[in-house]
Amino acid sequence: MNVLICGFLVALAFGVGAVWVCENDSELPEDVKQFVERRDICDHLRGEIGDGNNKNAVDSINKYCSGTDKELSRLRDRYSKESRIISELKGYEEEIEARKP
Template sequence: MMMGRHPAKRAGIALALMGFAAPLFAQQPSLPDDVSAFVSRRDGCDHFRGEEATDHDRRAQIEEALNRLCRGSDADLARLKRQYSGNKAIMTILERYEPDIEGDGAAD
């Protein structure tokens, strides 16, 4: 089996890839705390919305993450858009998120 042949090399590659991805997950320091928290939570939500369950355990993990990260995010997004409607930079960030992912039609 080739998986165990070069664990140090594979670990180095994994660390390098994480280093390239780190700026993608870094929060913008100029964002207000409530917007920064929303962006972090909603990005996690959107990640798990795209996950496929490969088995029962993974399905349970995904459902838990969706409940924890996504529930209430439609209302939070609408509230933040109202609160920061006069701030073009923040609105540009908030506009990248779908307004109705929870499916109840209550967003905005």
């Protein structure tokens, strides 16, 4: 029942693609679960920004995306010998954050 409720809530908030994490999150270490949740929100928001300069969208992107490049690298290093976790992280782009000049 919890999986169905969780899946339904995630589907409403972020689209069906995020449901898998909710169904299988007990298999992942807590730091990986937290990264996946944050990065999925980040990627969703990045897809919603469009061509306009929406300050609220930019603020949300900064909130959820900042630091995820470094965190992804750290997780890939930490779990480099655990194929299940590396497979989970494989789909995320390595560098999404703007580089400072």
